[in-house]
Amino acid sequence: MTSQTDPGTTAVGPAASAPPLDLEAALADSQVEELLATLDRDLVGLVPVKTRIREIAALLLIEKLRMGVGLSAGPPSLHMSFTGNPGTGKTTVAMRMAEILHRLGYSRKGHLVAVTRDDLVGQFIGHTAPKTKEVLKRAMGGVLFIDEAYYLYRPENERDYGQEAIEILLQVMENQRDDLVVILAGYKDRMERFFQMNPGMSSRIAHHVDFPDYEADELFSIAELMLERMQYRLSPDAARALGEYIDRRRMQRNFANARSIRNALDRARLRQANRLFDRRGAPLGREDLMTIEAEDIRASRVFDRSETTVEGSQ
Secondary structure, eight states: OOOOOOTTSOOOSGGGOOOOOOHHHHHHHHTHHHHHHHHHHHSOSOHHHHHHHHHHHHHHHHHHHHHHTTOOSSSOOOOEEEEEOTTSSHHHHHHHHHHHHHHTTSOSSOOEEEEOHHHHOOSSTTTHHHHHHHHHHHHTTSEEEEETGGGGOOTTOTTOOHHHHHHHHHHHHHHTTTTOEEEEEEOHHHHHHHHHHOHHHHHTOOEEEEEOOOOHHHHHHHHHHHHHHTTOEEOHHHHHHHHHHHHHHTTSTTOOTHHHHHHHHHHHHHHHHHHHHTTTTSOOOHHHHHEEOHHHHHTSGGGOTTOOOOGGGO
16 A cells, blocks of 8 residues: 655655755864864863863754754753863863854854953942953853852852852853853862852853863973973983973972973073073074973972972972
């Protein structure tokens, strides 16, 4: 028995579906793959973070394709939480995320506005609302990155105005979520307490991304990448000294991952410059100007076992 379709009706189902969508073309048009490749190239390690960002990008791209054929689960919630210790790449990833959102059509401008509590909270009555609204105005169409966001909430101080900033943020995160993405960042344990004390904020965060500390070999690779970009290099002895420096520095207070490595290299460059300056009268070649020697690394107080270490004592 053969089925017949009434000439006056329109067939539905797979037989009448639209032609297959070209995912490759959509990827090429958005340039998201290039942005993800840049993120992978610019940041050493952080595999869980890169995987999570790729998953979010994939979700947004597929949702865009779904909307194109009349399918939608509603506007996706894009507010995020980035947790981890200092120097683990949170701000860099936030910048890349802003670009991805723009490329996929989820933000108008794709810019990032990075702030802390001081940019949002005033010191007297009537000061907080204008400050917070001005920051939000600058961030509209892009991403607002609030570092150490837990400092917005200080319940021990009855005269603190951080709660006013939080209430304004909550309203905008809900009512203008199609024109602003908020990323809250900070130490993981403190952010967890912040969300526990502010359930309204927690309920608006769709994506939680945890940034792990770097391993020693990853920190060494980061150092090499930084030096390469500055057109420096390590002598073999300096490379061994830097490896030892990293092992010692990771065990000390106030270690800030890639940030501490950058500071250490800045100090090594300073020592190299002074070492070369003391050689005035002797000819200097290109290699001399490029090379960091072991003594430039080992002059750090990190190698003084008796030194009580802080970030500024490198």
